[in-house]
Amino acid sequence: MSFLQIRDVRKSYADNEVLRGVSLEVARHEVVCLIGASGSGKSTLLRCINALEPIDSGDILVDGDVVTGLGVDVNRLRRNVGIVFQSYNLFPHMSVLRNVTLAPVRVGGMDRRAAEERALELLARVGMADKANAYPDSLSGGQQQRVAIVRAMAMDPQVLLLDEITAALDPELVGDVLEIVRDLAKGGLTMLLATHEMGFAREIATQVCFLHQGSILERGSAAQIFEDPQEERTRQFLSRVLTARPA
């Protein structure tokens, strides 16, 4: 059975229908890339899965449990579903180490010492161990984003949502961050990522979904979507982004 199931999810902001019946299944260890123009609903979909945005109708199931609607323990859900944001959203008043250990200690009930040890280990894996006591303001965007990924991973989520995590970065910093995502994928982490990095999506995705105006217009393997898109809209979108940014 699929680990993550999204069934006919609809979501509106006032009169603006952002998600118009999105359905998606993600199996364990899958890496699903959401592509599409800005405003097509990629970010909203990710935020709904993490319950940061309430949905209007439909169901989202994680590991067989419905996680939307009343009475759901969203704090428990979020322990299993991590999210990394486009603008990092680190806590500026805490050191890197405190950023990473906050949730394991306060939510996971971990011993502070154990949490710090594990945080240092994770930070070392992304090359940030020497910045453990630095504050986010003193880090570059790429470094901040690496810390944000570690912060999400410190809770050992079963699925990680990545919301255009390289979109705010200077081009030369993108590679480092993508390298980490590549490693996570190799480690078998289930991931759902909204991205504008077509080359990366093509390399890493087990499934690519093209969103257009709030619904998934086309889905398939990376090879199929990028080499033989069936829909005219998909072809237009790909030709626009691929000529704009030669991969």
Add this chain to the structure above:
Amino acid sequence: MTDGASARSTTVSLAPAGDPRRPPSSGAPPILPLAFAALAVSLLAGATATAALFGLHGLIGPGAPALVLVLLGATALAAWAPVWPAVSALLAGRRRAALLLQDDVVRARHAAATGRESARTAMGYALAVVVVAGLIFFVTANSGAVAHTFLRGEFISLAWADVAKAFWVNVRVAVGAEILVLALGLVVAVMRMLPGPAGRPLRALAIAYVDVFRAIPGIIVLYLVGFGLSLAKVPVIKDLPPIWLAIVALTLTYGAYVAEVYRAGLESIHPSQWAAARSLGLSYGMTMRTVIIPQAFRRIVPPLLNDFIGLQKDTALIGVMGVIDAFMQARLVSSQVFNLSPVTVVAVAFVIVTIPQARFVDRLIRRDQARQRAGGS
């Protein structure tokens, strides 16, 4: 200088006709008239200040200690100081003329700019001297009636010990109220931000409290709490010493202001911080405590201190509820000697306490601005 002016000067310099030795007008005022004006203002300031200090000297009387005479003399000399930059402005103006004759336009322009700066410095200093001299005239006017009313040395020395002791009451009331206000303001601000229908009653309560206590003048709250609560024989409260009632009253008034300061701080934290904290599984309360309040607190320190300065000054009102504070004490002495000098002592005490805090707030604000310019949060 506006773009229009510079564009015009370019056209002038490109024009074939005209005196080639005259540099294009830069739109700045001509140097020599400015220098003469500066000299005139400086001389006037020096003369005014000297006259004022003579008056002051006459008031102090011939028996003044030598140190006072030396101080007066030094002050009088200092009042003439702006004459120096005014003269150097004049010299710069002449240097400019000489340089122009040698066709050294660049150095001439430089001399003129230096002279203008000196002239402005002279005028700024001289104006300040005139204002101070005016104050001295005011104090010594009416053959010293003003000084005699507010600044009689013997009454100041008579009152200051009692007033200083009573000022300790003001300090204790201020510190006590400030501690309580910090707590009350935060509670009310958080109440006002509670989400959902479940939070509505508490939200309404918080809004009502803030509206009511911001509307009632502090002196009336002091009066009502001071007399009303003990008149009504409210248990516990009627037995509180009056100084505690003063603290309670000021806390009620300033808690409302500070709650609004807190609220502005809490609401200024970007929603993405909420999203990040909640996405990690932190509850609403935990997010508030560990992520939102610590960040908000840093931002609100300057406005908070401003409100505290206001609170400290309002401790001078607690006399209305029968507490003998510094102001009350000073008025008691004043009415005995029929002179306001003891009250001046209280005013000075408040100035001494407040100025360091005001400078501290300025520094915090500058630091925040510097951080914002640096692109921080």
